[in-house]
Amino acid sequence: MGNEGDDRDVTAAPPRTPRGVPLPIAAFLVILALVGGFLANRPGHPLDSSADAGFLRDMSAHHAQAVDMAMIAYDGSDESVLKTVSYDIARTQQAQIGRMQGWLVLWGLGARGTQPPMAWMAGHGHGGGGEVPDRMPGLATDEQMDALEAASGVEAEILFLELMIEHHKGGIEMARAAVDTASEDVVVDFARGMVTAQQSEIDLMNDMLVERGAEPVDD
Template sequence: MGPSARRRQRHRHASAAVHPRLAPGPADAGARRGLHRRHLRRPGRRLSMTLVADEDTPQTPGPPQPETGRLGIGLVAGTAIVGLILGALLGWLVFGQSSPADDSVEAGFARDMTEHHAQAVEMSLEVLQTTEDEGLRALATDIASTQGNQLGQMEGWIRQWGLPMARPGDRMDWMGEMEHAMHLVEGAPMAGMANPEQMESLRTAEGEAADVLYLQLMTTHHIAGVEMAEAALDGGVDGEVRRLAAAMVNGQESEIELMLGMLEVRGEQSQEQSGLTVGVAEQGEPMDHEDMGHGEDDPADHADDTGHDG
């Protein structure tokens, strides 16, 4: 084979390497160029050749795209801002153009009940670490979940109203005369709440003793919670605040009856039945079994506010 033939042979090998998927064509270079042009004019072949080149060509990461990154961050920030605006708009739609005043019943109820609920959640989480009773476990789980959600809702209201969490006066001032009819355990921050010694006893108690103490403390806690919610209803709260207060009355009165039954099965009594706390009884008289957990209003009176009974 002469020099010219060897050069043509090498050229054919190089072409086949570049385009391995092309059908063999004439040896003439001009004819091959015409064949390649015909394939490139066909859209299907253009895609096919691109794919072949991708398979044979090592992939290297492209340069960073700063503009795209900044755009993504901007979209995320924009979405967050829109969310804040929508949240503020929702608060305006729910509570109207004017928010409750700092010393209003709505603000007092939300602040005090937030603190009250926080202890109920804490007590429930404590007993969940020790109890082996499935019924009590279900009750404590429900209380922790329900009151935790309500707590977050009330904190959200306070932020939407543009008010501080700190009170302008004393706890429960917003309740007026009803506050004075409620029993405050020495050292407890609010009516119905356990004091530090009682909380420590709950943390260290075990087995049946822990179950009984939880039921006693939570019954007292719920009785005061019902009275606080009824004070809000009597104070003329409207809208979402009224619906939540009514749901608390219905739900917690139902749980009070359940806890009294659990204590009775264990041969125990609530603190109110034992006369250890006065609860919300008038003139310092301990509440009896029939009165416990019920204020002056029947929970059915508030059913229209919630659409359910808690």
């Protein structure tokens, strides 16, 4: 009985050691941590002088005038379709102002930059071959805004549609420049969507001009 007849080689099991991470995996994790630390400390947003920031600031100002124009038309007209279109423009562009300003805040950038307005468009095939434009494309003058406020009836509706179409055309020019020059995907996608939406509104407003006996605004 017992183990006397058992000729198996019974030896003590090697002492158990803590299960560590294999060296190749450990080295990979160290490299990953270093890369992660670099990315975490790298600037994660556009610079103050970037096309992204310039576009968001200038388009916010551009949209603000469109909101003013649309509300003048909304308050001054009794025609249901024009009131719907003008209110939709005001609501949409005010919401877009909020988004654009929100991105600037997220990136730690101010609503106003150190560069003059429209500087981001210079040198990219926009704004006169490298020169900063004197005015934002499509922006109505003070005299045109005064005329819109003073007009009434169909005359006011036609003037609003004409001014807003020109305003949208300018906005499309700015948005296309942003598609070409911005580096943030959210800004590029936003600008690209703006081109499509505003061109659709231009087509609608040109139809409304024809319905009122006026000539459509050429593209």
